[in-house]
Amino acid sequence: MxxxxxxxxxxxxxxxxxxxxxxxxxxxxxxxxAKGGGGGEKLIKNGKTVGYALLGQSFSKPQYFWGRPSAANYNAAGSAGSNKGPTNRDYLKDVQSRIDTLLKYNPGLKTAEIPADLVTASGSGLDPNISEQAAAIQIARVAKARKTSPEKVKQLVAINTNKPFLGLFGPSSVNVLKLNLALDNL
CATH class of the missing domain: 1.20.5 (Single alpha-helices involved in coiled-coils or other helix-helix interfaces)
Known part of the structure; x- marks a missing residue:
């Protein structure tokens, strides 16, 4: 033993x-x-922390780019998905409501042009990024609400687009908070 x-x-x-x-x-x-010294990359505006680069936030005003919906109400302490499947009636109502909102605030947009990341919540409910396509369909609305040219807004989107790692791994994405802060600095 x-x-x-x-x-x-x-x-x-x-x-x-x-x-x-x-x-x-x-x-x-x-x-x-790492960026932020291990405490997360803080984004600061006028000397005040307005958010973290790796945490999604809610934006609903027309002059801002809208991020991915959150099943956790953007609460980092309660990070979670909705656990609702594609046949759940409540889930389908939520998705349809998001589609209707996008169509209302983005005239000329067709349902088929809406990328999934603008109407479905991420697994964590805190995804800070949207696809390039999701940003592109919002350019006209944001430019009109800010009374600026779509070209300027499109340029800001291009500057704030994260390319795939080594040009190969993963899709291009746009950090919504960083992009909206850049818009405020116009």
Whole structure:
């Protein structure tokens, strides 16, 4: 019995030191080299923190780009999806309501042109990005509401578009909060 207990205790101690001390310290130090020093990339306007680059926020005014809907009401503490499937009547009503809102505020837009990311919530409910297509269909509305040219707004979208990693991995995306802050600085 002693033959099995002592190696088991040694292994337990080694794993405790490795997983409870060395690993967390290593990850914490690595985070210090990331944007925001491990606390998230804060976005500041007029000396005040207005949000974090990796957390979605609600924008509903016509002069702003609208982000992805949130099943968690953009509450980072309650991050979650809705768990409603594509045959759930409540889910279908929510999606149709979002489609109707987009069609109302974006005249000339057709239902077939609406990308899924503008009418369906992300898994976390906190997705800060939209697709390039989702940004493109909102340019006319935002330009009209801000009384500026669509070309200026389109240029801001291009500047704030994140290209795929190494040009290969993942789709292009636009961070909604960063784009809306850039619009406010026009």
């Amino acid at each position: 002693k033959k099995y207990i002592i190696p088991s205790l040694r292994l337990t101690l080694v794993l405790i030191v490795l997983l409870c001390i060395i690993y967390p310290v290593t990850i914490s130090l690595a985070g210090k080299f």
